[in-house]
Amino acid sequence: MRYWLMKSEPNVYSIDDLARQQGKTDHWDGIRNYQARNFIRDDMRKGDLAFFYHSNCQQPGIAGIMKIAREAYPDFTAFDSKHKYHDPKSDPEQPRWFMVDVELVRRFDETISLQQLKEHEKLKDMPLLQRGSRLSIMPVTKPQWDYILKLENS
DNA sequence: GCCAACGTTGGC
DNA sequence: GCCAACGTTGGC
Numbered sequence: 001m002r003y004w005l006m007k008s009e010p011n012v013y014s015i016d017d018l019a020r021q022q023g024k025t026d027h028w029d030g031i032r033n034y035q036a037r038n039f040i041r042d043d044m045r046k047g048d049l050a051f052f053y054h055s056n057c058q059q060p061g062i063a064g065i066m067k068i069a070r071e072a073y074p075d076f077t078a079f080d081s082k083h084k085y086h087d088p089k090s091d092p093e094q095p096r097w098f099m100v101d102v103e104l105v106r107r108f109d110e111t112i113s114l115q116q117l118k119e120h121e122k123l124k125d126m127p128l129l130q131r132g133s134r135l136s137i138m139p140v141t142k143p144q145w146d147y148i149l150k151l152e153n154s
Numbered sequence: 155g156c157c158a159a160c161g162t163t164g165g166c
Numbered sequence: 167g168c169c170a171a172c173g174t175t176g177g178c
């Protein structure tokens with residue numbers, strides 16, 4: 001079982017939006033980066049856990065936990081010419097982009113802020129904290145995962 | 155809104 | 167295959 005961190009801009013799609021979905025489950029669309037795609041397509045498995053990270057907002061940080069509810073399948077928004085995530089280079093015969101389904105496990109009472117994460121030497125190797133890193137889907141090691149969970153109530 | 159860092163595109 | 171130009175990301 002693996003652990004992940006998945007970024008989303010809350011003004012586009014927040015953890016509250018996920019909480020409002022039927023069964024608190026939704027597809028995670030719009031990944032248009034090859035490294036991120038490879039992670040979800042090749043390495044994510046049903047039952048893996050992921051942090052929901054809010055990016056590009058007033059308080060960037062980890063807002064809660066999700067579970068991977070369905071493994072990778074073609075991102076159908078790429079096929080829709082009217083969709084903002086449309087990519088003419090992806091077609092149903094040879095899909096370029098993939099998505100998974102996620103299910104909300106729980107929201108944190110308070111977001112674990114990026115600033116807070118930066119304060120911990122134990123987390124300094126996370127891709128999230130690397131200078132200039134823009135990766136939107138990234139693996140989290142078990143020690144990192146456990147360490148971050150302990151920050152929740154500190 | 156600014157801007158540094160990064161990924162992608164496309165001419166050559 | 168190089169690399170300049172461009173678009174995007176995301177913290178601040």
